[in-house]
Amino acid sequence: MRRLVAVAVALGLAFVVIPAAGGAVPVSYPGCTIPVATKFRASGSRARCVQLALAARGYSNHRVDGLFGVRTHLTVRDFQRVNGLKVDGIVAEQTASLLGIWGGSVPKSNPVHESRVIGYSVRGRPITAYRLGTPGGKVVLAVGNMHGDEPGGLAVSFYLRYQAVIPEGLDVWVLDTMNPDALASRSRVNARNVDVNRNFSTKDWVRAGGGTKNYSGWGAGSEPETRAMMAFIRAVQPKVAVWWHQPYGVIDLQDTAANPELIADYAALTGLPLSPVPCGKTPCIGNASVYVNTRIAGATSFIVELPTRISLDNAATHAQAFLAIAQKA
Numbered sequence: 001m002r003r004l005v006a007v008a009v010a011l012g013l014a015f016v017v018i019p020a021a022g023g024a025v026p027v028s029y030p031g032c033t034i035p036v037a038t039k040f041r042a043s044g045s046r047a048r049c050v051q052l053a054l055a056a057r058g059y060s061n062h063r064v065d066g067l068f069g070v071r072t073h074l075t076v077r078d079f080q081r082v083n084g085l086k087v088d089g090i091v092a093e094q095t096a097s098l099l100g101i102w103g104g105s106v107p108k109s110n111p112v113h114e115s116r117v118i119g120y121s122v123r124g125r126p127i128t129a130y131r132l133g134t135p136g137g138k139v140v141l142a143v144g145n146m147h148g149d150e151p152g153g154l155a156v157s158f159y160l161r162y163q164a165v166i167p168e169g170l171d172v173w174v175l176d177t178m179n180p181d182a183l184a185s186r187s188r189v190n191a192r193n194v195d196v197n198r199n200f201s202t203k204d205w206v207r208a209g210g211g212t213k214n215y216s217g218w219g220a221g222s223e224p225e226t227r228a229m230m231a232f233i234r235a236v237q238p239k240v241a242v243w244w245h246q247p248y249g250v251i252d253l254q255d256t257a258a259n260p261e262l263i264a265d266y267a268a269l270t271g272l273p274l275s276p277v278p279c280g281k282t283p284c285i286g287n288a289s290v291y292v293n294t295r296i297a298g299a300t301s302f303i304v305e306l307p308t309r310i311s312l313d314n315a316a317t318h319a320q321a322f323l324a325i326a327q328k329a
């Protein structure tokens with residue numbers, strides 16, 4: 001386990017963007033590529049590259065040892081299942097592209113103007129925000145993942161970072177995850193068993209749900225992941241913020257949003273129904289969207305509950321819906 005943490009920390013450092021001459025900023029993610037399909041029994045640098053890319057996305061139930069064995073095979077299948085790909089355990093063009101490692105050169109990416117570590121998780125993993133589009137333009141925020149057992153939104157954040165055409169005038173901040181420990185362990189809660197979407201400093205915060213997957217923590221903003229996110233939100237003041245979750249397949253009716261029409265637009269563009277997200281036994285206190293909507297004047301923040309499976313087309317649709325409402329905001 002310690003070794004996996006070390007790998008993840010090393011990967012976090014590998015995400016640092018090195019500006020190139022002429023202002024173009026290539027992104028190395030995760031710093032390796034494979035030029036041909038790679039599968040069970042492969043060994044060496046290609047197998048290691050696949051393992052690193054999986055670990056970078058929180059699929060760390062395998063060793064990064066350069067041996068594409070049974071565990072790596074099963075992890076690839078898991079990644080494919082979650083992302084709506086053909087489940088065959090073979091890392092060919094589609095799977096490798098979504099992992100960001102396809103091709104013999106650095107994958108195509110949108111220019112990143114800034115790669116900001118906004119804080120660190122309980123276990124010391126960096127929480128990184130990537131700035132795309134037009135710095136100084138209208139600020140919008142996309143958070144691909146918050147609960148570690150809901151990784152589908154990563155396909156949307158990757159799409160925004162690597163493939164989407166960012167409209168002129170949008171200052172787009174993208175986080176793959178605000179909860180890297182949870183993603184690494186594929187759990188809903190952070191490393192101190194707190195549901196970070198019950199931990200934001202909202203007026204309705206109370207300590208609740210102890211011993212459950214919805215524990216709100218010992219205090220509002222008690223968790224480093226939440227504090228990092230709150231400070232970042234106050235610093236950049238997003239006009240729109242979208243948080244991707246799973247698995248209900250609905251767009252949350254967030255009545256604290258400044259412009260509910262944007263939420264309806266997003267629902268129409270993606271074909272998902274507008275419906276309240278179930279909160280379980282603990283009420284929806286300390287919610288990230290309520291925090292944004294009540295702290296940032298004029299902001300519209302809401303949850304998108306993706307269905308269990310996300311195809312690449314689905315991910316593109318959601319990324320484009322986000323950019324469309326961002327333009328309209």
Ligand SMILES: [Zn+2]
Binds near residue numbers: 146147150245246
């Ligand atoms: Zn969730």
